[in-house]
Amino acid sequence: MRRLVIISLMLFGVFSYAQTTVQGSVVDEDNNPIPGANVVLVGKAEGTTTDFDGNFTFNTSEQPPFQLRFTSIGFSDFITDVTSNNQTLNITLSEASTILDEIVISASRTPERIFESPVSVERFGLNDIKKTTAESFYGGLQNLKGVDINTNSLTFQSINTRGFATFANNRFLQLVDGMDNSAPGLNFVLGNLVGMSELDVQSVEILPGASSALYGAGAFNGILFMNSKNPFDFQGISAYGKTGITSQEAAGDNNYYDFGIRAAHAFSDKLAVKANLSFLKGEDWHATSLVDVNNPGADRTDPGYDGLNVYGDEVADVIDFDSFAGLPTGTIGSALVSRTGYEERDLANYNAESVKTDFAVHYRPFGNDLEFIYNGRIGRGTTIYQGANRYSVDGFTMQQHKLEIKNDNFFIRGYIVSENSGDAYDTRFAAINVNRQWKRDLPNPNDPNERSWFGDYIGTYIPTYLGGIQQAGLSPEQASAAAHAAAREFADEGRLIPGTPQFESAFNTVISDGDLTTGAKFIDNTKFRHVNGNYNIAHLIDDWADIQIGGSFREYELNSQGTIFTDIDGPITYNEYGAYAQLQKKLLDDRLKFTGSVRYDKNEFFDGFLSPRVALGYTAGARRNHNFRISAQQGFRNPTTQDLFIGLNAGRAILVGSAPANLDRDVRTFNDVSLNGQQVIGQSSVQIVGRAAYENAFSLSSVQSGAPEAVNTPIIKPEEITTFEAGYRGQIGKFTIDLSGYFNRYKDFIANTTVVVPYYGTAGDNALSLLALQNGDFQPYQTYTNAEVDIDSWGGTVGVDTKVFGDFDLGVNYTYAEFDFDQARFPDFRPSFNTPKHRVKASFGNTELFKNFGFNVNYRWSDAFFWQATFADGDVPAYTVVDAQINYSVPSIKSIFKAGGSNLLNEEYFTAFGSGNIGAIYYISWTINP
Known part of the structure; x- marks a missing residue:
């Protein structure tokens, strides 16, 4: 014992x-x-x-x-x-004292430091909004590394990462409090035109590159997340006012206004509400380029002139004057002749405007983290959109309504997004049909005495030319120039002059008409319904790992009354759904972080697709101040609503989507077959079905080369991407370093090709179809298909931030982007990479230069690049931009006063061929209770 x-x-x-x-x-x-x-x-x-x-x-x-x-x-x-x-x-x-310590949610759908994120991520928080030099927080995003902003309008800026973008950027997703902010019928985001008020923004996160494994088909080139302030946490009344001027050589100096107010109140620990209202108004950037898109060296005296920002002159044809004169070929010759157009400034509404409202109710029944949310957003705006043509978007409205229930471990939300195009119209067709209001293009077969523009032109040109040769002794070149000038002057008799009552009356009639053969208005009341949810089961397994599961369902309802889609007989509906799972686990004393995820998506028109992602991150160093990461993932992109069901005459070509059901829905009648009067099919009109663009057409490049080649264009299918990324984030002394590199391989890249459909004959018959081409009896179509070759893109970013001269902030970043494919194997492919190879950005400032006073300066340089889009192709020159601001805080009245300038030096530039030059914005602002 x-x-x-x-x-x-x-x-x-x-x-x-x-x-x-x-x-x-x-x-x-x-x-x-x-x-x-x-x-x-x-x-x-x-x-x-x-x-x-x-x-x-x-x-x-x-x-x-x-x-x-x-x-x-x-x-x-x-x-x-x-x-x-x-x-x-x-x-x-x-x-957290450095950008690497900031918390993000987007990369893994769970809170984590940027330092440990498995993929590249950029964050723009409350302090960044305060420091931004741009006129708005949204414009300030262009100073983030790896981020491009293409400015389409004062109120419409398009964000993109890693290339392949136009203003209709359906490769980049934008979520506002979890809701897809894409316009349902347009398939892309109109910047922050109908987005979030600056006062309500808590943070913005951007994921460059593919993120299909967690976010589905739309998350192909990147995602922007805008997260608003919760009324439980941010209460009170806030307001801001900005005023200043926009300055552009073409438009002069014009007033600029931007006001907003936010009110939020928690009535108890269970109920809180908030409301926001903002209003912006200014003069848009005028687009005034007169360069000839087909012959850049030509001027407006050229008979076939087609100005970049001049519309109506797309109505053109090659006229064989000898045929009309009954003379031997070569006597007078032939020429491309276009109708006289109108400049965009005479057609577009440049009164840019944006009104955004939203209201939210947050209810916590038990006073804990379980929360019920209703959020309604309505935005209305006037802007310019450059797509296939330049569109004056006047009174465009978009609504979002969401119901959500969530806590720290799950959420489920359902929302609806609907749009109304308001009084939007196509400026190109406005010009075309204003011209036709006062004089038809071609002779009227039912009334030979009715004057027509081309009839007047031909009837004047021939005797004037012959008289110049035979009587005045002019050279053929001199006689031709004089005859073209006289013919245009006579054909333009009665032309409506902008600013006159007659022009305004015709113009208003045209832009109120939704039939593009006579009008220019486009009608769009498309909507989609979306449900998605996510559940983190980590708490059920004692936090052994972070495991999330989720899914989504979406239904589209296309409704353009036949003005955009082939829905003349009623709305078109279809749906898609997806589900995913993700596991994150930390090992080796939390130094090694594994992330694995996979998602399955199915669109009713296509086979299902798996999107896996694997990432490893390792934190090194005794102070854990170095993080290395690698990741690999596959992603995909479903064809958009327009890829599938568009049926739009864009002037230069007819756009016809390639959903199997759409090929026979697009039916068009073409009148006045054969301008030269050769009625080879015994009738003056033909009917073409959209299927012909895919099954009975010549490639445009072969027609242009003089050796027409018949092509069969495959109908569209989803686009795939395989992407690899490696990166490093670290703190070395006073320097914060963030660098990354990526390689993407695209398969079945969604592409547009332009083909030529003959009005008669079968493409490749070497007979009647070739005669149709010879007679000018054909119609260009734009098809929606997939590239026949793989496309590779690669690039990288590096950013360095530090403190200098004590507490001055200095940041510099560089972005590189490049792509490649075998052009010879697919000559008609238009990649639309639309991204500069080199970009450099820098910032310098101090939030407290002296008590309550701070400043910031941003510098951006962009390399020259080639812009390729449906509207027009052309070079975008290199440009340099400097933005700056100073701010002064007055704590006693909870206010911040700011004065600044965007493009401070007013060195005009443009980010896309065909858009208006971007001038300067000078502003002052007062923000209360930010």
Whole structure:
């Protein structure tokens, strides 16, 4: 018995000696407790968390000395030594001090530091909004590394990453509080025209590159997340006012206004509401280029002139004057002749405007994290959109209504997005049909005495030319120039002059007409319904790993009354759905982070697709200040609503979508077959079905080369991408470094080709179809298909941020982007990469130069690049832009005053061929309770 007691005492002594207890508290820099902070034994999988009051007790068998690491979201890590048993520690965590410490949710659908994100991610938070030099927070995003903004209008800026973009950027997804902000019928985001008020933005996150594994088909080139302020956390009334001028050589100096107000109140710990209203108004950037898109060296005296920002002159044909004169071929010759057009400034509405409203109710039935949300958003705007043509979008309205239930572990939301095109119209067809209001293009077969423009032109040109040769002794060149001038002057008799009542009357009639053969209005009331959800089951498995599952369903309802889609007989509906799972696990003392995810998506027109993603991240260094990451993933992009069901005459070509059901829905009648009067099919009109563009056509390139080649164009299918990325993030002394590189391979790249459909004959018959081409009896069509070759793109970014001269912030970043494919194998492919190879951005500022006063300067340089899009192709020259602002805070009235300039030096530039030159915006602002 005595031996047993002795042994027990010895074991008790050993046991007592083996237990080490550490207790203490964790607070922030204001001495407020930090609940839920992690306390982890360095090198071991042991730890605890702080309670509501920030206190903790940690027991371990480890003997001192050892180290404990303290971490909490939004704060920098802290490591301290434990040297004895029963030691008490009072730890103060500092707020995240570098961009790498900021918290993001988008990369993994769960909160994590940018430092540990498995993929590239950019964040723009409240402090960045305060510092931004641009006239709006949305414009300030263009200073982030790897981010491009193409400015289409004062109120419409299109964001893109990693190339392949137009203003109709359906490769880039934008989510506003989880809702897809794409216009349903247009398939792309109109910038922040109908988005979020600056006062309500809590943070913006951008994921460059494919993210289909978590976010589905739309997340192909990247995603932008705009997250608003919760009324429980951000209460009170806030307001801002901005005023200034826009300055452009073509438009002069014009007033600019931007106002907003936000009100939020929590009635209790269960109910809170908020409302926002913002209004912006200014003069849009005028597009005034007169360059001839077909012959850049020509001027407006050229008979076939087709100006870039001149419309109506697309109505043109090659006229064989000898045929009409009954003379031998070569006597007078032939020429391309176009109708006289109108400049865009005479047709477009340049009164840019944006009105955004939203209202939200947040309800927490138990006063905890379970929350019910209703959010309604309505935006209305006037802007210019450059797509196949330049569209004056006047009174465009989009609505979003969402119901959501969520807590820290799950969410499920359902929402509807609908659009109304308002009084939007096509400026090109406005010009074409205003011309036709006062004089038809071609002779009227039912009334030979009715004058026509081309009839007048031909009837004047022939005798004038012959008289110049025979009577005035002019050379053929001189006679031709004089005859063309006289013919145009006579044919233009009665032309409506902009600014006159007659022009305004005809113009208003045309833009109110939705039939593009006589009008220019486009009608769009398309909508989609979307449901998605996500559940994190980590809490059910004792946080062994972070495991998420989720899914989504979407139904489209296309309704353009036949003005955009082939829905003349009623709305078109179709749907798609998807489901995903993701696992994240930390290993090796939390230094190694594994992320694996996979998603399955199915569109009713196509086979299902799997999108896997695998990523590894490793944190190195004694201070854990170096992170290396690699990732690989596959993604896909479904054809858009327009890829499938468009049926639009864009002037230069007819756009016809390639959904199997659409090929026979697009039916068009073409009158006045054969301008030269050769009725080879015995009738003056023909009917063409859209299927002919895919099954009975010549390639445009072969027709242009003089050796027509028949082509069969495959109908469209989803586009696939395989992407690899590697990167490094680290803190080296005073320098924060973030660099990444990527390689993308695209398969079945969604592409447009232009083909030529003969009015008669079968393409390739070497007979009647060739005669149709010879007679000018054909119609160009734009098809929607997939590239026959793989396309590769690659690039990288590097960003360095530091403090200089004490507490001045300095940041520099560089972006490189390039692509390649075998053009010889697919000569008609138009990649529309539309991205400069080199970009450099820099910022310099100080948030507290002296008490309450700060400033910031941004510099951007973009390399020259080639812009390729449906509207027009051309070079975009290199440009340099400097933005700057100064700000002064007055805490006593909770206000910030700011004065700044976007494109401060007013060196005009453009980001897309055919858009207006971007001038300067000079502004002052007053923000209350930001």
